Amino acid sequence: MKAAPSSSRRRSAASMAKTSVELPKASLEALAADTAADLRIQTPNGNVTVPHDTLATLVAQAEGDTITVVVESVETKALTTEQQKAVGDYPVFDISILSNGKAIASFGGKSITVSLPYTLKDGEKTGDVTVWYLNDKHELEKMACTYDQNTGLATFSTDHLSHYVVGCETAAVTPWANPFSDVKEGDWFYGAVQYTAQKELFNGTSATTFAPKANMTRAMLVTVLYRLEGKPAVTGANAFSDVKSGKWYSDAILWANDNKVVEGYGNGKFGTNDNVTREQMVTILYRYAQMKGYDVAKTADLAKYSDAGKISTWAGPAMQWAVAEELINGRTKTTLAPKGTANRAEVATVLMRFSENLAQ
Numbered sequence: 001m002k003a004a005p006s007s008s009r010r011r012s013a014a015s016m017a018k019t020s021v022e023l024p025k026a027s028l029e030a031l032a033a034d035t036a037a038d039l040r041i042q043t044p045n046g047n048v049t050v051p052h053d054t055l056a057t058l059v060a061q062a063e064g065d066t067i068t069v070v071v072e073s074v075e076t077k078a079l080t081t082e083q084q085k086a087v088g089d090y091p092v093f094d095i096s097i098l099s100n101g102k103a104i105a106s107f108g109g110k111s112i113t114v115s116l117p118y119t120l121k122d123g124e125k126t127g128d129v130t131v132w133y134l135n136d137k138h139e140l141e142k143m144a145c146t147y148d149q150n151t152g153l154a155t156f157s158t159d160h161l162s163h164y165v166v167g168c169e170t171a172a173v174t175p176w177a178n179p180f181s182d183v184k185e186g187d188w189f190y191g192a193v194q195y196t197a198q199k200e201l202f203n204g205t206s207a208t209t210f211a212p213k214a215n216m217t218r219a220m221l222v223t224v225l226y227r228l229e230g231k232p233a234v235t236g237a238n239a240f241s242d243v244k245s246g247k248w249y250s251d252a253i254l255w256a257n258d259n260k261v262v263e264g265y266g267n268g269k270f271g272t273n274d275n276v277t278r279e280q281m282v283t284i285l286y287r288y289a290q291m292k293g294y295d296v297a298k299t300a301d302l303a304k305y306s307d308a309g310k311i312s313t314w315a316g317p318a319m320q321w322a323v324a325e326e327l328i329n330g331r332t333k334t335t336l337a338p339k340g341t342a343n344r345a346e347v348a349t350v351l352m353r354f355s356e357n358l359a360q
Contacts, residue, residue: 018072019043025062025099032056038235045071046093047115047153051233054110064100071095074163082138090167091118092134097161106160113233115153118166125168127199127355131156134163142169144200146230150293155230169198180210187212189345195352201227202348212345215275219249221347222262225288226252228355234258240270261287279315279338281347282328285354286318294358300324304334311338327353 021041031037032055039050048069050058058067074092093116097104118129129147131154132140143164145156154166176194178185183193189212196202197210201224205211234251236258243253253270256262262284264270276284289296300323302308311319319338322328327350331337 017045018070019045020068020070022066022068025059025065025067028055028059028062028067032059036235038233041069041071043071045073046095046117047071048095049113049233051110051112051235054107054112054233057108057110058097058104061104062099063102066099067104068098069096070098085138087134087140087165088167090165091116093164093166095161095164103161105162109159111157111159111231111233112161113155113157113230114164115151115155116164116166117152118147118154119152120149121168125356127195127352128168129154130167130169132165132167133158134165140165142200144227144231146228148292155232157231157233179208180204181208183210183212187345189349192345192348192352195355196224196348199228199355201351202344210344212348213343215341216281216344216347217272218262218270218274218276218280219253219272220344221276221281221284221342222256223249223252224347224351225261225284226255228351229255239268240264240272241268242272243270256284259291261291275341276347277338278328278336278340278342278346279312279319281342281350282322283315283318285327285350286321289321289354289358296321298324302336305330305336306334307336307338311336322350325353325358327358 021043023039028039031039032052036052038052039055041048048071072094074094095114116131120126120129126147126149129145131143131145133143135141143156143158145154147154158164176198178194180193180197183190187193193202193210193212197204202210205214231251232255234254236254238245238250238254239257240253243250249272253262253272257264257270262270286296299317299320302311302320302323315338319328319336323336328336331340
């Protein structure tokens with residue numbers, strides 16, 4: 001269900017204002033009971049998506065005959081002095097859902113997806129765009145998000161509603177305190193680990209280890225991309241017998257399959273804990289780039305690699321694209337090792353290159 005259609009063009013600060021969308025409670029009850037559809041509200045000020053499995057929880061909390069979704073750009077002068085110090089000159093948004101004048105601020109542990117506008121300033125990169133929650137202590141709590149420069153929207157998932165801030169986080173603003181004993185400043189993958197850790201795309205294997213040489217599983221890789229996308233609402237049905245509900249990877253795999261980012265083995269299996277190969281890695285990233293609408297036409301001649309003939313037919317276009325975009329290098333000057341397992345350091349590096357170079 002859609003309300004208040006919005007433009008696909010980037011929003012400017014001048015276009016922001018308070019937008020309210022009022023919906024009959026009875027209509028939302030019918031939507032929750034009779035369909036599997038999500039509630040998608042698009043406004044010039046930002047978008048809100050309530051997934052179907054969250055909609056019933058939302059309706060149950062409504063005390064009036066209508067439910068109103070409000071997306072509002074908040075003037076900094078309306079904040080307290082402490083809040084103004086915390087947010088600086090970044091745009092602040094107040095997202096609220098109301099019924100009978102009372103706020104519905106949480107959803108029984110479930111989440112909704114929010115997209116808010118932000119225009120990059122000179123020198124800022126898409127990979128540095130960040131969303132923060134402005135908590136009651138006037139502190140900024142970082143949210144996992146993804147930014148699409150084509151639409152100018154930063155997208156994130158949240159299980160509560162309040163004030164949110166959109167801006168850019170850089171190493172100069174937030175120095176990284178490296179917690180990983182197995183990641184040294186001179187390591188070739190240091191910058192990639194820093195990037196993925198700061199963006200909360202990767203977790204360490206413990207509080208003090210990253211395990212850069214450990215194998216990356218298919219479930220891990222898909223989960224990283226899901227976080228990069230801002231953990232959007234999931235609506236697809238589970239097609240895999242080896243993907244159990246409620247696991248740390250469940251929503252990520254359902255999202256990836258529903259958006260054709262990844263496919264299973266064709267026998268009802270996803271291969272959740274299987275190590276991802278280098279050709280699988282670039283193919284999954286290639287499909288994600290296609291989903292995002294990025295240009296994937298660039299190709300490279302792989303003739304200089306002695307093992308190019310070992311690349312699976314289905315992975316050929318993706319590997320040519322990844323090499324052309326310098327997302328992946330050979331394991332040696334003359335070998336690509338397409339069937340070799342991708343380790344965590346390699347995936348972090350490829351993901352950083354993708355985010356900083358292609359998503360601009």
